[in-house]
Amino acid sequence: MRLEDLNYFLAVAETGHMGRASRHLGQTQPALTKGIQRLEKELGLQLFERTAKGMVLTTVGHAFFQRTRAVQIGLDEAVREARDMHLGAVGLLRVGVPPNYADYFSAICELLLRHRPAARVQVTLGLNDQLFSALQAGDLDLCISGQHNPVGALFDQQPLFEDDLHIVAREGHPLFYKASIKFGDLAQCSWILPRTQVVARRWVDARFIEHGLPAPNVVVESNASSSALLRMVRSTDLLTIATASSLRHAGGGGLRPFPMREAKWPRVVGVTLRRGAYVSPLVQRFIELLQQHRPGDLPAPAEPDQSFK
Missing domain, CATH: 3.40.190.290 (D-Maltodextrin-Binding Protein; domain 2)
Incomplete structure (x- = not known):
C-alpha cells in the first residue's frame, strides 16, 4: 500500500471533490484517480460513491477514513518528535485561543520566545467548538478554553484559573x-x-x-x-x-x-490537549508558563483587544 495513495484518499474524503483535492495536494486529477483506484483494488473495497456533485464516502469508506486519519495524525506526530530531537527540541507550537484570551496568549508567547527564540508559533483564534474540532483533527497541539465542554475519551484538560x-x-x-x-x-x-x-x-x-x-x-x-x-x-x-x-x-x-x-x-479556563498525543518539550514549556501566570499577573497591552468568548 502506497503512502501517497492514502494521502490522496484522505484529501478526497475531506474535500469531497477530486478537483479540490488535486489543487490542495498540487497533483493532477488523473494521478489522484489512479491512486484511489489502486487503493480500492488493493483493499477489495469501494471507498467512494461517484456522484455528479463529487465524491461521497461509502459506509466502509467512512470507517476506513476515520482509522486512516488517526494513522496520519500519529505519523505526523512521529515526524514532529523526530524533528524536535534533531533540532534540540526547538519545534513548532500550534495553539487555539478564544478571542477574549488573545492578549493573555500574546503575553505568555512573549515569555516563551524569550527563552526559545528559534521556536515557531501558529495561533488559531476561535470558539471552543471550532478549536476542539481542530484539536481532534490534529491541527492544534492544545487549546486555551473554557472547560465546560464534555471531554469524554478524546481530550485531557488541565485547569488554569477561574474566570466567571x-x-x-x-x-x-x-x-x-x-x-x-x-x-x-x-x-x-x-x-x-x-x-x-x-x-x-x-x-x-x-x-x-x-x-x-x-x-x-x-x-x-x-x-x-x-x-x-x-x-x-x-x-x-x-x-x-x-x-x-x-x-x-x-x-x-x-x-x-x-x-x-x-x-x-462559574467558569474555569484551562488547557485542553488531545488524549495520547505527542507533547513536545516546547508545548510542555508553554503549558508550564500558562500555569505560572494568570491574566491579572501580566501587564496589559497599550491597546487591548476587547473581544471575548
Missing part, C-alpha cells in the same frame, strides 16, 4: 437604581449576545427558560462574541455577557455586573 461569566450593563443603567433587582427585570431589556451555537449564549437562554421567561430580545447578534461590541453597551441601555477578566481589563471600564446569583456562571 457575568451579565453586565453600563454603570449608569436604570436597573442599578432599583431598590431590588430581579432576574425578570433583565427580560425587559434588549441585548447584545453571541449566536446560539456559542456556549455562553446557550447558558443565557437556559437561564431565561429556568425562570419561565421568553427568550431575551437580542438586537445585536454576533457569530463569535458580544464583547467586541462593549463600546455599544457603554453608550446604550443594552445588556450583554462578559467574563470577570474582561471587566478587570481596560476594555471593561464603565461596565458593571448585576449583583445576582442568577446573573453569574
Whole structure:
C-alpha cells in the first residue's frame, strides 16, 4: 500500500471533490484517480460513491477514513518528535485561543520566545467548538478554553484559573437604581449576545427558560462574541455577557455586573490537549508558563483587544 495513495484518499474524503483535492495536494486529477483506484483494488473495497456533485464516502469508506486519519495524525506526530530531537527540541507550537484570551496568549508567547527564540508559533483564534474540532483533527497541539465542554475519551484538560461569566450593563443603567433587582427585570431589556451555537449564549437562554421567561430580545447578534461590541453597551441601555477578566481589563471600564446569583456562571479556563498525543518539550514549556501566570499577573497591552468568548 502506497503512502501517497492514502494521502490522496484522505484529501478526497475531506474535500469531497477530486478537483479540490488535486489543487490542495498540487497533483493532477488523473494521478489522484489512479491512486484511489489502486487503493480500492488493493483493499477489495469501494471507498467512494461517484456522484455528479463529487465524491461521497461509502459506509466502509467512512470507517476506513476515520482509522486512516488517526494513522496520519500519529505519523505526523512521529515526524514532529523526530524533528524536535534533531533540532534540540526547538519545534513548532500550534495553539487555539478564544478571542477574549488573545492578549493573555500574546503575553505568555512573549515569555516563551524569550527563552526559545528559534521556536515557531501558529495561533488559531476561535470558539471552543471550532478549536476542539481542530484539536481532534490534529491541527492544534492544545487549546486555551473554557472547560465546560464534555471531554469524554478524546481530550485531557488541565485547569488554569477561574474566570466567571457575568451579565453586565453600563454603570449608569436604570436597573442599578432599583431598590431590588430581579432576574425578570433583565427580560425587559434588549441585548447584545453571541449566536446560539456559542456556549455562553446557550447558558443565557437556559437561564431565561429556568425562570419561565421568553427568550431575551437580542438586537445585536454576533457569530463569535458580544464583547467586541462593549463600546455599544457603554453608550446604550443594552445588556450583554462578559467574563470577570474582561471587566478587570481596560476594555471593561464603565461596565458593571448585576449583583445576582442568577446573573453569574462559574467558569474555569484551562488547557485542553488531545488524549495520547505527542507533547513536545516546547508545548510542555508553554503549558508550564500558562500555569505560572494568570491574566491579572501580566501587564496589559497599550491597546487591548476587547473581544471575548
